[in-house]
Amino acid sequence: MVLSLPPAASGVVRTGTPVGRWVLLTTVLGSSMAMLDSTVVNVALPRIGADFGADMSVLQWTVNAYMLALAGLILLGGSLGDRFGRRRVFVIGVVWFAAASLLCGLAPNAGVLVAARALQGVGGALLAPGSLALIQASFHPDDRARAVGVWSGLGGVGAAVGPFLGGWLVDGPGWRWVFLLNVPLAVLCVPVALRHVPESRDGREHGRFDVAGAVLGAAALALVTYALIEAPGGASAVVVGAAVAGVVLGAVFVAVERRRADPMLPPDIFSSRQFTAVNLVTLCVYAAFGGFFFLSVLQLQVVVGYSALQAGTALLPTTVLMLLLSARSGELGQRIGPRIPLTAGPLLCAAGMLLMLRVGEGASYATDILPALLVLGLGMVTLVAPLTSTVLASVDAGRAGLASGVNNAAARAAGLIAVAALPLLAGMGPEAYRSAAEFGSTFRRAMPMCAGVLVVGALIAFVTVRKPAPDCRRPESRTHCAVAAPPLESGRE
Incomplete structure (x- = not known):
């Protein structure tokens, strides 16, 4: 799908114009989704555990499934935006994040919730790098610092409100609304982005994507994390094997990044x-x-x-x-x-x-x-x-x-x-x-x-x-x- 061109070119938007305000609204809404997620979910953990009859490892995975995907893919997400269009990848990330949030909110059991949280992390890796990059690419150089200041200040307000909002949702309509809240934010964000935010990309980005590096890095983190979370249940062969495999894949990741011409993480x-x-x-x-x-x-x-x-x-x-x-x-x-x-x-x-x-x-x-x-x-x-x-x-x-x-x-x-x-x-x-x-x-x-x-x-x-x-x-x-x-x-x- 080719996104329609917005009514303003990149690099010329001014902060005092209607388009400038729309760009700021879009990027603040998108970044707030990821920012809120990092501050509100912890508040809901005891209620999630009680509702699912889950043990401590499920609470850890509820946090870590998201962090794992985000940490492993955030560098790749930024590169995708530079290559295929920052607005395009940002919008895909917002839609993906909202769909995963909906799945989290409707999860019938802990397994589905953890899987949905991992999908949320993929969406976060697509939208988080694009939020600030859109501002940097869209605004006139003379207005860029002011626009970033407004964006970061409003994002800070969202982060400060996050724990309070999460607690209110958990005690009120229920912990599922901690995730469902992202859906209306996305419904507002996406049309504004498609209509008002100019597309931009980095014309210098022509190398191949380091998919192997991203997969190896994420897999190494996942295996080590699994071993640490499951270790309290006993040092079984599976736990020890996961730990060893994670360390080995980490070493392979370093070796691959050293040999690639265009690595995700240049040594x-x-x-x-x-x-x-x-x-x-x-x-x-x-x-x-x-x-x-x-x-x-x-x-x-x-x-x-x-x-x-x-x-x-x-x-x-x-x-x-x-x-x-x-x-x-x-x-x-x-x-x-x-x-x-x-x-x-x-x-x-x-x-x-x-x-x-x-x-x-x-x-x-x-x-x-x-x-x-x-x-x-x-x-x-x-x-x-x-x-x-x-x-x-x-x-x-x-x-x-x-x-x-x-x-x-x-x-x-x-x-x-x-x-x-x-x-x-x-x-x-x-x-x-x-x-x-x-x-x-x-x-x-x-x-x-x-x-x-x-x-x-x-x-x-x-x-x-x-x-x-x-x-x-x-x-x-x-x-x-x-x-x-x-x-x-x-x-x-």
């Missing part, structure tokens, strides 16, 4: 020590975030006794702080360099997670929960914006889009592994979330582990990260609430 991008170091910090930071937000929502509901709405609302301080202060944090990082923020930020986050050890049965929000979340939020504010700008400053401007995609995929893969591994490392049994006493004791073992990973990230930053050259590229997206992964940035100049 030479890691020749920059700064880029490699910041991605190691990213792995540590977002592994801790992924494990924390997965377990803390369960802790608030299972142990403290909060409803889904109360649990979602309780987490608002972290995203609100990021929404309000991330731009200033980015400016501070430019003045003093990234080394101090990327060292102090993880340490603050570690302190916040250790303060969560006070959160148990009968915990007070004002004296136990809120202080921990405020310290955690300040740490996130301190590190996320400088982390993104340092990633982009560590490579040539022409590879900024690739660098951002690699960094985003690394963060999602780290969160994926953390959600799979942390319950195992903390000794969390399959039925732990049904018992306040058992879950509380394992949660107290898990938080120091998350804090320890953050301390490792801070040490890596302190030893390896240096201030980039003053003329290096800076991200235009300065306001965000990047709980699941750093914000994607376009490499388009």
Whole structure:
């Protein structure tokens, strides 16, 4: 199907025009679908488990099936948009995401839900890179920074509202509406995109797609994740075989990427020590975030006794702080360099997670929960914006889009592994979330582990990260609430 041409050419749209407002509406709606999904689903997990009579592994797969597909395919999704048209691939991603969301909402059992979540991740990999790329390609260069600022600010508001909205839906019409909410958003988004958003593509994109790399990378992640999630049931031959196969496929993935002329993940991008170091910090930071937000929502509901709405609302301080202060944090990082923020930020986050050890049965929000979340939020504010700008400053401007995609995929893969591994490392049994006493004791073992990973990230930053050259590229997206992964940035100049 050939999409009809919209009434404006790419690269000339101005922010004050009707077309400019339509483009912003479309991209905000599309990105909000993926952003909301990363913040609202965790709130629904206890109710999903109760409705399906599921054990802990199903809750982990409900999160990880989505993250697995997204982390494995997001680089490929960006390349597809550059080749076949950013609007085209974005619209396909929105429709795909909405259809998978509908299947999630109608899922009759846990198996169908997990499969639908994986399909959602495929849709997310198509639409997430295209949202910002459409703005960068559509708007006039003089208006581009302002348009990105509006897009990132509105996206931040959506992320901040997400946990509250998810809790309200779970306690009200039911957890299925956490997914069904995406359908009306898509119904509004797609016609606007087809009618008002100009098509664009990168004329330089003529190489073959690295489908083999994408499949190998996703398969390696899937097998390792399976082994970690299923290991509490016993180290069976299947679990051990999956772990070994995952490691072997990971090695094959590295070998294939080294030999391909046009790899999905060019190994030479890691020749920059700064880029490699910041991605190691990213792995540590977002592994801790992924494990924390997965377990803390369960802790608030299972142990403290909060409803889904109360649990979602309780987490608002972290995203609100990021929404309000991330731009200033980015400016501070430019003045003093990234080394101090990327060292102090993880340490603050570690302190916040250790303060969560006070959160148990009968915990007070004002004296136990809120202080921990405020310290955690300040740490996130301190590190996320400088982390993104340092990633982009560590490579040539022409590879900024690739660098951002690699960094985003690394963060999602780290969160994926953390959600799979942390319950195992903390000794969390399959039925732990049904018992306040058992879950509380394992949660107290898990938080120091998350804090320890953050301390490792801070040490890596302190030893390896240096201030980039003053003329290096800076991200235009300065306001965000990047709980699941750093914000994607376009490499388009």
